[in-house]
Amino acid sequence: MDEVKVIEIKKSIFADNEKDADDLRKELKRKGVYLLNLMSSPGSGKTTTLIQTINRLKDKIRVAVMEADIDSDVDAVRIREATGVPSIQLHTGGMCHLDAEMTRQGLENLPPDTFDLVVLENVGNLVCPAEFDTGAVRNAMILSVPEGDDKPLKYPLMFSVCDVVVVNKTDVLPYFDFDLDKCREHVRMRNPAARVIPLCARTGEGVDAFAGWLLEEVKAWKENQ
Amino acid sequence: MDEVKVIEIKKSIFADNEKDADDLRKELKRKGVYLLNLMSSPGSGKTTTLIQTINRLKDKIRVAVMEADIDSDVDAVRIREATGVPSIQLHTGGMCHLDAEMTRQGLENLPPDTFDLVVLENVGNLVCPAEFDTGAVRNAMILSVPEGDDKPLKYPLMFSVCDVVVVNKTDVLPYFDFDLDKCREHVRMRNPAARVIPLCARTGEGVDAFAGWLLEEVKAWKENQ
Numbered sequence: 001m002d003e004v005k006v007i008e009i010k011k012s013i014f015a016d017n018e019k020d021a022d023d024l025r026k027e028l029k030r031k032g033v034y035l036l037n038l039m040s041s042p043g044s045g046k047t048t049t050l051i052q053t054i055n056r057l058k059d060k061i062r063v064a065v066m067e068a069d070i071d072s073d074v075d076a077v078r079i080r081e082a083t084g085v086p087s088i089q090l091h092t093g094g095m096c097h098l099d100a101e102m103t104r105q106g107l108e109n110l111p112p113d114t115f116d117l118v119v120l121e122n123v124g125n126l127v128c129p130a131e132f133d134t135g136a137v138r139n140a141m142i143l144s145v146p147e148g149d150d151k152p153l154k155y156p157l158m159f160s161v162c163d164v165v166v167v168n169k170t171d172v173l174p175y176f177d178f179d180l181d182k183c184r185e186h187v188r189m190r191n192p193a194a195r196v197i198p199l200c201a202r203t204g205e206g207v208d209a210f211a212g213w214l215l216e217e218v219k220a221w222k223e224n225q
Numbered sequence: 226m227d228e229v230k231v232i233e234i235k236k237s238i239f240a241d242n243e244k245d246a247d248d249l250r251k252e253l254k255r256k257g258v259y260l261l262n263l264m265s266s267p268g269s270g271k272t273t274t275l276i277q278t279i280n281r282l283k284d285k286i287r288v289a290v291m292e293a294d295i296d297s298d299v300d301a302v303r304i305r306e307a308t309g310v311p312s313i314q315l316h317t318g319g320m321c322h323l324d325a326e327m328t329r330q331g332l333e334n335l336p337p338d339t340f341d342l343v344v345l346e347n348v349g350n351l352v353c354p355a356e357f358d359t360g361a362v363r364n365a366m367i368l369s370v371p372e373g374d375d376k377p378l379k380y381p382l383m384f385s386v387c388d389v390v391v392v393n394k395t396d397v398l399p400y401f402d403f404d405l406d407k408c409r410e411h412v413r414m415r416n417p418a419a420r421v422i423p424l425c426a427r428t429g430e431g432v433d434a435f436a437g438w439l440l441e442e443v444k445a446w447k448e449n450q
Contacts (some may be wrong), residue, residue: 038366040267042351042380043372070352072378094382096321096352127295127321127350146371146394148270153297155267157319169371172400
């Protein structure tokens with residue numbers, strides 16, 4: 001097994017991240033590449049959800065993954081071993097988030113093929129990543145059942161910037177005080193337009209809905225080029 | 226029920242947080258106040274663990290709690306209702322961590338009694354809070370079983386600055402791929418001196434060990450004044 005490519009991300013020098021993110025989005029639009037920014041707490045199951053989702057999409061579209069992490073490359077290795085799609089690791093060197101320029105450094109290090117979908121797995125953190133536009137077409141986040149249905153109350157910005165909230169680990173609903181209706185209501189308070197997609201990445205239940213949404217998104221993005 | 230006191234924390238102006246934190250620690254030493262900085266991911270069960278712990282300590286020592294949160298005051302209300310001890314909410318206004326000066330702003334807003342133990346529940350985040358010394362005597366963190374035993378590999382700084390790692394939600398060990406021995410090993414890699422205390426805040430199992438450690442710590446801090 002080859003080693004996974006590890007990119008040491010440098011701190012951005014751009015002052016105007018909003019503009020830089022818009023430029024990156026336009027550039028991706030021209031190339032027909034859909035970038036998804038996936039955020040969550042540590043341990044919510046981002047990588048497992050991604051593996052299940054990619055395995056449903058990889059025969060239909062060309063997918064690549066950029067795994068951002070403070071340290072370690074375990075996630076990029078896992079993704080590549082479990083899906084076979086290109087996956088690189090972005091080391092943030094202690095930084096708690098990614099901005100557009102840092103995302104661009106990752107994109108420039110992907111294999112030179114073109115991809116239909118690139119997923120950026122952001123640093124596990126419900127606070128800082130929400131503050132920085134990465135240039136992605138959409139933001140999605142994963143809230144896992146053990147974290148509790150009150151998280152939209154406590155991390156308002158994260159939930160207001162996300163277009164999709166995946167509720168993961170539904171298989172353990174019987175063991176936790178997590179009310180899915182209450183969760184939907186809390187998400188709506190922060191972002192009335194957000195979709196809530198419950199699923200269980202371990203068993204695969206519900207993953208089709210998320211994969212289906214993503215496939216439609218990618219198609220629409222490429223059609224309107 | 227009175228409203229809980231909510232403090233809007235202002236951004237610190239001190240450039241030298243290390244020195245400020247040392248000064249705060251000396252000040253707390255003089256007053257015989259033990260400050261514990263409790264950190265974790267969102268949803269790991271900090272508040273429930275605190276409630277169980279405080280209910281075992283409150284007849285032996287005087288305890289107060291400062292709950293830091295981006296927004297909302299649900300935790301401070303919960304703590305006060307479930308334990309009866311004084312509890313205030315610190316709003317960080319979007320900031321992802323607390324430093325010593327911000328902690329001091331909280332301490333100055335506690336009721337004018339003296340306390341033996343003040344617990345600072347830091348912002349739910351495994352990245353940024355680890356970078357700032359709050360002036361606490363000790364750092365503790367909670368890792369919950371659903372988050373996975375690999376977290377010390379991914380968030381090295383957090384685990385290296387913590388003297389105690391509480392492993393919470395042990396009641397759901399049968400439903401997750403979490404290996405307690407592997408977890409201990411990963412913690413040791415980051416900090417050979419750290420204690421690992423497994424417990425279940427929901428059932429109360431194992432909480433005595435954490436409460437016992439904390440009581441000994443508080444006593445030792447006050448004895449050597």
